Amino acid sequence: xxxRDTSVRRFHLTRKRAALTAGISIGALLMTxxxxxxxxxxxxxxxxxxxxxxxxxxxxxxxxxxxxxxxxSDGESFRVSRQIFEGLVGVEKGTADPAPLLAxxxxxxxxxxxxxxxxxxxxxxxxxxxxxxxxxxxNFDRWYNWTGLQQAETVSYxxxxxxxxxxxxxxxxxxxxCEANGDNEVTVNLAKPFAGFVPALSLPAxxxxxxxxxxxxxxxxIGGSEESxxxxxxxxxxxxxxxxFKFESWDVGQQLELSSFEDYWGEKGQITETIFRIIDDPxxxxxxxxxxxxxxxxxxxxxxVQSLKDGGYNVVAxxxxxxxxxxxxxxxxxxxxxxxxxxxxxxxxxxxxxxxTLPEGTEVATQFIPDVVDGYNEDVTTYDFDPEKxxxxxxxxxxxxxxxxxxxxxxxxxxxxxxxxxxxxxxLQAQLADVGITVTPxxxxxxxxxxxxxxxxxxxxxxxxxxxxxxxxxDNFIGVFFGQQKPEFGFDNPELFAALDEARGMTDRDExxxxxxxxxxxxxxxxxxxxxxxxxxxxxxxxxxxxxxASPVNDEVFxxxxxxx
Numbered sequence: 001x002x003x004r005d006t007s008v009r010r011f012h013l014t015r016k017r018a019a020l021t022a023g024i025s026i027g028a029l030l031m032t033x034x035x036x037x038x039x040x041x042x043x044x045x046x047x048x049x050x051x052x053x054x055x056x057x058x059x060x061x062x063x064x065x066x067x068x069x070x071x072x073s074d075g076e077s078f079r080v081s082r083q084i085f086e087g088l089v090g091v092e093k094g095t096a097d098p099a100p101l102l103a104x105x106x107x108x109x110x111x112x113x114x115x116x117x118x119x120x121x122x123x124x125x126x127x128x129x130x131x132x133x134x135x136x137x138x139n140f141d142r143w144y145n146w147t148g149l150q151q152a153e154t155v156s157y158x159x160x161x162x163x164x165x166x167x168x169x170x171x172x173x174x175x176x177x178c179e180a181n182g183d184n185e186v187t188v189n190l191a192k193p194f195a196g197f198v199p200a201l202s203l204p205a206x207x208x209x210x211x212x213x214x215x216x217x218x219x220x221x222i223g224g225s226e227e228s229x230x231x232x233x234x235x236x237x238x239x240x241x242x243x244x245f246k247f248e249s250w251d252v253g254q255q256l257e258l259s260s261f262e263d264y265w266g267e268k269g270q271i272t273e274t275i276f277r278i279i280d281d282p283x284x285x286x287x288x289x290x291x292x293x294x295x296x297x298x299x300x301x302x303x304x305v306q307s308l309k310d311g312g313y314n315v316v317a318x319x320x321x322x323x324x325x326x327x328x329x330x331x332x333x334x335x336x337x338x339x340x341x342x343x344x345x346x347x348x349x350x351x352x353x354x355x356x357t358l359p360e361g362t363e364v365a366t367q368f369i370p371d372v373v374d375g376y377n378e379d380v381t382t383y384d385f386d387p388e389k390x391x392x393x394x395x396x397x398x399x400x401x402x403x404x405x406x407x408x409x410x411x412x413x414x415x416x417x418x419x420x421x422x423x424x425x426x427x428l429q430a431q432l433a434d435v436g437i438t439v440t441p442x443x444x445x446x447x448x449x450x451x452x453x454x455x456x457x458x459x460x461x462x463x464x465x466x467x468x469x470x471x472x473x474x475d476n477f478i479g480v481f482f483g484q485q486k487p488e489f490g491f492d493n494p495e496l497f498a499a500l501d502e503a504r505g506m507t508d509r510d511e512x513x514x515x516x517x518x519x520x521x522x523x524x525x526x527x528x529x530x531x532x533x534x535x536x537x538x539x540x541x542x543x544x545x546x547x548x549x550a551s552p553v554n555d556e557v558f559x560x561x562x563x564x565x
Contacts, residue, residue, distance in 0.1 A: 052565055070205055074447070079276075087102060089103060091471065097199070123242050129240075150222065193506070199471040296540060299537055322416050325531050358424075407461060
């Protein structure tokens with residue numbers, strides 16, 4: 001789950017169109033429409049004295065899950081949110097480390113329970129509402145006071161994962177209260193220590209939203225069910241933040257439009273209009289770039305990188321801050337057996353998987369965090385590729401002839417940790433077959449079907465999923481995955497849960513790092529899932545995009561893009 005990419009369920013949207021075939025999508029992309037006309041009106045070569053074309057068109061791999069980032073957790077929602085909204089805390093450029101944003105500075109008490117933020121002055125939301133300490137407290141109290149369906153993991157994933165409880169769950173809740181100390185200073189009080197509190201606030205899920213708009217457009221009035229929640233009026237078309245761009249329109253399945261916010265407190269940049277064109281097929285995204293109907297796209301297919309470079313396009317690689325894993329549903333009899341899980345670990349040739357299906361620069365994973373995150377254990381137990389050892393373990397577990405198991409994987413999607421899911425599945429299917437494990441393919445459309453099934457039900461077996469780290473904190477990876485019981489994995493391990501809960505509250509960094517090293521060893525021995533790789537996703541741009549603020553955590557604001565024409 002951003003990022004989980006993220007990687008949690010998407011809200012049910014009433015689509016305005018039937019699913020387009022690849023041929024129709026590609027044909028539509030090659031048409032010259034209003035966007036092309038806008039380009040022709042403003043186009044001008046660098047140094048020619050003509051205006052730089054200020055419309056930027058980016059191909060998204062899917063619609064956002066929600067325009068309300070508090071009820072979202074997927075990468076495409078957060079990509080849009082980062083243009084519209086800002087949080088108290090941002091991310092240092094080019095890193096995963098926290099940096100001031102709407103809060104100019106902060107100070108945390110020795111016990112880790114109170115953090116006082118000094119706020120930037122003179123900031124306004126897009127609707128003219130003042131950003132101040134009262135607005136900050138309104139947002140924190142909004143999350144804390146959710147009830148019923150709002151508390152469902154399918155709805156408020158990040159608040160659930162990081163703040164653990166709500167007002168009616170005082171024993172679990174991490175948040176306690178918020179105090180406005182005048183207009184430009186605010187203190188947030190926690191009920192229990194949470195070492196990752198400040199960096200967690202860089203997540204779009206905790207961005208500051210206009211109290212006026214949240215109330216006017218009934219942001220918390222969501223319908224449907226836990227399995228298929230439905231968006232509020234606010235989340236469908238009335239998001240209001242303090243960011244450099246404001247919302248204009250959303251034609252679901254087609255495109256979403258933003259425009260520059262004239263009263264933005266910071267640098268506005270060159271772009272006055274941003275269009276997110278929805279193109280779910282990687283080949284269609286490439287063809288759109290080559291046809292000139294988009295300026296750029298994310299999640300470039302590994303096989304396309306070199307040819308795009310050769311064609312004069314700018315290919316930008318992010319530093320790996322991801323994890324792709326093979327998940328186990330421990331409710332399945334065979335997968336509940338630790339010998340079987342160990343056998344599967346030995347059956348997988350991670351080096352071959354990376355070389356054959358993942359982008360250049362991808363690193364083989366030995367654990368569920370990248371090596372730049374505190375708590376990475378250089379001496380963690382690993383399981384070398386050894387098919388014969390795998391067969392021996394299967395026989396010891398009572399499966400000398402192997403067994404059959406369902407293998408769930410997503411279709412019609414590209415994720416930063418998995419640009420070509422079908423290829424990854426095919427590769428692993430063949431490797432498992434070599435040791436006698438027959439898989440029953442269970443493909444499903446990414447959202448809502450795949451995520452709802454894998455993360456909200458017991459109806460799955462082996463499965464592919466992953467995570468783009470949101471900030472540099474170990475809890476953001478292994479705490480999110482294995483910190484409590486989840487339908488995705490289906491296991492109950494009180495010892496692991498307790499260790500993770502204790503570590504996330506440690507205020508001594510050295511003590512916490514040592515604890516996480518031990519926990520990573522504990523996870524490696526338990527094998528709740530298999531870490532496969534840390535992919536390095538790439539973006540591709542038209543040559544007129546001379547600078548793009550690539551971020552390992554996808555914290556990319558389009559006002560920082562530089563254009564030559």
